[in-house]
Each structure stands twice: as structure tokens, then as C-alpha cells.
Amino acid sequence: MTETILFDRIAFIGIGLIGSSLARVIRRDGLAGHIVACARSEATLKTVMDLGLADSVTNDPAEAVDGADLVVLGTPIGAYEAIAKAIGPVLKKGAIVTDVGSVKRMAIDAVKPHLPPDVSLVPGHPVAGTENSGPESGFDTLFVNRWVILTPTPDTSADAVEKVAELWRRAGSNIEIMDAGHHDQVLAITSHVPHLIAYTIVGTVTDLEDVLKSEVIKFAASGFRDFTRIAASDPIMWRDIFLSNRDAVLEMLGRLTEDISALQRAIRDGDGAYMEDKFTRTRAIRRGVVDAGQHIPPKPPGTPKP
């Protein structure tokens, strides 16, 4: 049993969909001697204990990290700096701090200045998720065959990176090491802007007159249905993602609105050839995604088969 332990004590600061899914993996495989979970809300802490996801709970980050060998930040990114300030002075010598946030440059900027030099920061991003939030929505197969991108800074020890990578490998993930800024640019395209557009299009519907709105919901077809699923994601988490990855999101959004304008003009002008060309080329991208094995969304076990 002791051989499987990767960290004697792991502290989760924030334990929602991602954190609780990782905690489930750690529990399942006995990868930690002790798990402590920290959340602001008593209801969340009760859920965590009821689900048996942690050995102890607290609403105090400093108390949570006391003696921890690994600290996993799983809150919205906007909370990182205050947490880093609170835990910095009490972190165990040699501890590793990692996170699961979707923006990495800002995560480093918010956390690193507050960590003592003998603590390693290994910023991480498991590229996996569902539209559900909270510790009750996690499941231990969420990360299987998904990428986890680690974005160590130049002074992060290779040993610390490897320890965090090994934890994710046990969860079934593939590891990619990347520069934080580059990560933010790639994810702006694959995740942040698509979420922003989904939020927008569903938001536009909320402003429709009531009769039309009820019909739109009734006849939600492929397209809008998928957008509503994406737009059901956690509002605070996504607010912080857009605020934290502002430059990359705005740059990509700029390109996108130019392309929307071009298509708008083609529709107005009845330019079918332009559309046919554009729509044919997008099929190749889908083939690439399917070939990369990333086309099937993760589903909690027991999800009813359609």
C-alpha cells in the first residue's frame, strides 16, 4: 500500500468538478496518506465529507496546507492571489503547489510572488471537464485519455514537475509541457472563445420576447442545444478565465468577428461559392480532431445512452 503513495498529505484548496475528480482518483488508487479539502462554503465541505473525498476539511486555506506535500489550487483564478498570500508563509519546506486553472500566465503571476523559494510551483491544466460544477459532479474517469498541460517556469525543479506529472498519469492523462503564454493562446482558441460565443448566443436568446424564447427552447435543435450545454458552465469560473486571459481572448475574438463579418456579407450578397468553400474546408479540421481522439466528450459513468 505504502508503495502506491505519491504524496503523504495532499491539500485541495477549492474542490469542484476537477478537484473532486482528482480526489476520487487519489482515493481509488491510494495515492495519498491524507487528503484535506478546503472550501469556503460549509455545504461544500459537508458534501465532500459525505462523499468520502477527504480525510479532513476546513474553510481556512492556511490550516489546510499545514504539513501538506502537495497543494492543489482548484478555485476560480480570481481567488488565487488571496489564497497564495494566505498559504505562502505556512507552506511546508519542499512542498509542491499546483493548480488546475484554465489560464496559466495569470496563475503564475498571481501565485508565484507569494511562495517561499523552497516551494515549487507546477502550474497545470487538465484539458477535461463537463458543464457541471461542484464536488458531487466529479468522477474518477474524467481525465482518462485527456491532456494535462503543465507550464513550469524556468526555475521550477524537474523533480517537482515529474511528481505532478506522475499523479496525472495515474488519473489516465497524457502530459504535455508548454510555455504558459503559449498555452493561453492555444486555449483561447480551443476553449475560451468558444465558451464566450456560446454564452453570447444563449444570452441573446434570453433577451428575446417571451413567446419566441419559449419556442426557441421547445425546438432547440442541434447547434443551439450544444451551445446551451456549454453556456451552462460555472459563471464565476468563466468570468475569471476571460478576465485572466484577456489579451489572447480579445485577439482571437478580433479575428473571429472579422470572419463573421465576411460571412455576413456573403449571405447578404448571395455569394454561395464563398460559403461552400469555407464550409468545405472546416470539415478537414473535424477530421483532425477525430484523428487526434479528442472528439468524444467525457461522460460520467451511468449517463443514460441516448
Add this chain to the structure above:
Amino acid sequence: MTETILFDRIAFIGIGLIGSSLARVIRRDGLAGHIVACARSEATLKTVMDLGLADSVTNDPAEAVDGADLVVLGTPIGAYEAIAKAIGPVLKKGAIVTDVGSVKRMAIDAVKPHLPPDVSLVPGHPVAGTENSGPESGFDTLFVNRWVILTPTPDTSADAVEKVAELWRRAGSNIEIMDAGHHDQVLAITSHVPHLIAYTIVGTVTDLEDVLKSEVIKFAASGFRDFTRIAASDPIMWRDIFLSNRDAVLEMLGRLTEDISALQRAIRDGDGAYMEDKFTRTRAIRRGVVDAGQHIPPKPPGTPKP
């Protein structure tokens, strides 16, 4: 057996995902005495015969409709007018012409002027589909628990509407009768603009430099993954949808781009409160879609469970 027959002879003009799925239902339940399928390509006709979806095939629409009691138009909408001109003079007296296109006002305008007065036009739209095309991708459960919207004109006989409705009920669909223009407005929102945005965002990626593009495909996360699926839909069919529903699509697109601009400004200004409010309100729409039972996409039988 003869009691189950709804139409002695049914002609499919164009037999792709939707048409072939309906043909499978008709075959399964013995709802027609004879099915004739018409397609331009010999390869498609061969597939149709190999799959046993029709009793006879032809590439000549006029030949296909000869003696048919029901004609189902299943081509891209841009082909409707030429087909209507070709079949109008040879349609059987008392025949019913229906279609499965996603735009209804333009479908009526293209077809109705060319039909003799003793033929009934029952425009229809099964709000169901997948991103796959062609007769090989159809399946007989595609329409189960899905809406079929019928948009008869004031002079369409109630008897003809009921006959087409009954066929769709046998496929498991629920029927809604609606004004054609209103249908086009609702579908612009639920389907046409979402597809247009998905095509655009995936198209924007096709224009990225190669290294970034390959990483975007590799790390396709929730969001982009869903967009690539939508953007893999048939290019010709969608070109014709945007051309045929121009006004409603442009109107909705206008609202959407205004909302994108507002969100863009909020990100630039760091206005978290604006975003939080917007993203929280979109969750209610998702709940509405789930309550309406339209949140689970149709899947061909045998689709591997994720």
C-alpha cells in the same frame, strides 16, 4: 399488411441522412407499397439499392414521381425549383408533395408555383439530424421524440397535412403546425446562426499558422470540439440554408454581433460583474432545454459509449 400502408407509392427526390432515415422507417413498418429513390449520383443510387432502402431507383425526378402518391423532397433547397419544374407536369392527380428542408418560406416559393392545382404541398421540417451526410448515415430512430414542423399554406388541404403528419408520427415524431415565416425565424436562432458561428470559428482556425493549428486540433477541448462537430455538416445543404433564410439569419446575426461587442468591451474593461450576470442568466435557458427533453442529441444505434 395492407392496413399499415399509408401510401401506395412514395418517391424520394434526394435521399441523404434525413430521407434515408425516413425510408428506413417506411421499410421497417411497411408503410408504402413501393419506394422509388432519385439521386443525381450513380454511387448514391447504388448505395440505396445495396442498403435495400428502395424498390427502384432513377436519376430522373420526373420518372421517379410517375404514379407516386407521396413525393418527399430531400435535396438541398437550392435544387427545389428545378425539381419542381421537372416534376410539376407529371405529378399524379391528388398526389402530395412534402419536403424535409430547414427553411420553409423559400421552399414554398420555389416549389408551389410549379405544382398543378390538384396536388397538395405540405412543407415539412423534421428538427433532427446528425453531422453525417448520405444514405449510409441514416437510421430509423433518428426522429423518435423529435419535432416535425409542418408549415401548410392557407390552401393546403387538411387531409393532406394529416396524411403527412401520420407518416411522421409512425417515425416517432411529435407534430407542430406553424406559419412558414415564423418557422424560419425560430430556426434561424436555434439552428442556422449556431451553425454559421460554428463554421466561422472552425474556419478561423483553418487560417491560423500551421504549428498553432496542429496544437489547436491536439488540445481540442469542450467548446471547440463541439463546434468542429457542428461544422462538419454538409456544406451544400448549409450554403443553401443561409441563402434561403437570409433575412432572418442576418437579423439574428446582427443582434448577436452587438452582444459579442458588448462582451468584448466588458473583457477589455475588466467588468466582471457584467459577465457574471450574463453567464448566470444563460443557465436558465439550459434548464429550459433540458426540461423540454431536447438536450440529448440523436445517436445512431451502436454508437460506442464514451
